[in-house]
Amino acid sequence: MRSRYAAFAVGEPDYLLATWHPRTRPEALELDADARWLRLEIVRTAQGGPFDTEGVVEFIAYSRSGGATSQQHEVSRFVRLDRRWLYLDAV
Numbered sequence: 001m002r003s004r005y006a007a008f009a010v011g012e013p014d015y016l017l018a019t020w021h022p023r024t025r026p027e028a029l030e031l032d033a034d035a036r037w038l039r040l041e042i043v044r045t046a047q048g049g050p051f052d053t054e055g056v057v058e059f060i061a062y063s064r065s066g067g068a069t070s071q072q073h074e075v076s077r078f079v080r081l082d083r084r085w086l087y088l089d090a091v
Contacts, residue, residue: 009037
């Protein structure tokens with residue numbers, strides 16, 4: 001989760017697509033070039049340990065764009081595929 005946030009912060013859509021589950025991954029991803037990501041707050045996690053195949057991360061990501069601040073509050077689901085954690089979707 002933190003690496004995906006960092007990819008948003010530095011503008012790396014290729015990394016985001018590479019860490020997205022193939023079943024739900026879009027063909028392309030365009031990031032907001034004006035968005036400046038400020039902070040990531042992990043609210044809670046469930047599962048996602050070394051012996052799990054699924055995990056959940058609830059987070060709030062804070063950003064600023066066009067002089068306005070905003071936040072994205074999401075509960076993300078991840079699955080392990082071929083020993084890698086991949087973003088599946090948000091619930």
